[in-house]
Amino acid sequence: MQYQPRKRRRKVAEINVVPYIDVMLVLLIIFMATATAITQGVSVDLPQAEAEPMSTDSKPPLVASVTLEGEYFLDNGSVDEGMPLQLDELAALVAAELQVHPDRPVVVNGDRQVAYDQIIQLMVSLQSAGVPSVGLMTEPGDE
Structure with missing residues (x-):
């Protein structure tokens, strides 16, 4: 028998990152799932400081x-604007209108001194009526 010297294997100095990538992907999925469960609120399109007016062709x-005074009104062209509504009545009217015209925009108009809670209650009511996006009306600022 002939004696063959053993070849020494070189030590590999590389880090195997595959397990770390797996852990990071699992954490990413967990954070994405919990972030949507934690956030609560009403999605709104807030006006910018120099907001563009709505297009006239829409x-x-x-x-x-x-x-x-905390009274709610809806201006949709068919309801008497002088008649105050309850939030559930307003939501029902908006839901009915959106079934006929689903792409019709919805905006909130409020007195500048109205309590924040009343605006939020209105926006929650609109969200429950199926409004996907709510705009806020503003007056042009003094420049």
């Missing part, structure tokens, strides 16, 4: 209004 928006 459909006229449904305007849900809150007065300083």
Whole structure:
């Protein structure tokens, strides 16, 4: 028998990152799932400081209004604007209108001194009526 010297294997100095990638992907999925469960609120399109006016060729928006006295109104062209509504009545009217015209924009108009809670209650009511996006009406600022 002939004696063959053993070849020494070189030590590999590389780090195997596959397990770390697996752990990171699992953590990413967990964070994505919990982030949507934790956040609560109403999705709104907040106006910018220099907001662009609505285009004139789009459909006229449904305007849900809150007065300083806390009364709710809906301007959709067919309801008497002088008649205050309850939140559930307003939501039912908006839902009915969106079934006929699903792409009609909805905006909230409120007195500048209305309590924040009343605006939020209106927006939650609109969200429960199926409004995908709510705009906020503003007056042009002094420049």
